Amino acid sequence: MSATSADDAPVRPGTAAADWLLPALGGAIFLGGWETLVRLLGVPKFILPAPSLIFETLVKDRASLLEALGFTATITLSAFVLAMLSGIALGVALTQNRMVERTFWPYAVMMQVTPVIAIAPIIVIWVGLDRVWLALLILAWLVAFFPILSNTAAGMKSVDHGLSNVFDLCGASRWKRFRYLQLPGALPYILAGARISSGLSVIGAVVAEFVAGSGSATGLAWVIVESGSLLNVPRMFAALFLLSAFGITIWLVMSAVQRALLRRWHESELAREN
Incomplete structure (x- = not known):
């Protein structure tokens, strides 16, 4: 019998459709139940607004x-x-020289374990209130940096x-x-780190806006803070919905990139019969 390549592997009917229809159905049921309960129980809109x-x-x-x-998307994508760029470059550099790795790896770990919310005021002071966008960029970068670095380093060390x-x-x-040898072997690790980092960059941008705030930031996080102070809860939820949609979009894009780069040769993306 002749072997079947990954591209020629049969695709079960309805599998792709189910990947989208089932989550959509679950979301519709959830939103329908939410709407019904809010209306039946008469929940005030400043506590829980209806969808x-x-x-x-x-x-x-x-x-x-x-x-x-x-504004938030610009900070997130830039970070x-x-x-x-910095995570891959430093991850490669650390694995090429053992002395360099021993010297700088503890500082990279220190950056990861230090709460961003604790150092945010210092960053804002250093860059100045007239350049809050730069402080937000630095803080979001700090959150997104370590997964890329650690995954790149792990991938470079995982050569057969x-x-x-x-x-x-x-x-x-x-x-x-x-x-x-090293770069192709590390690619699945780098892409996995990129998927993690893409979500963390959104979180980093939002946390940075929360901390910087004071009306100087104009992103969705500040909209949530401002709406909460005015008890405009529907607007808070609208901002949260946009944040979630944006984060999911980034994650889906990175998943598509990973699938496109790995589907022909890596086990994690090869088609399976069952």
């Missing part, structure tokens, strides 16, 4: 909410890109020893070993 009221607020205040989303011996026998240069 219909949240949607109405989202449509009515769409201009200001989308503007706030643009994510910086985390990717048998293949490494083959490269030694062939007298491969350091550059060829990195390009053809």
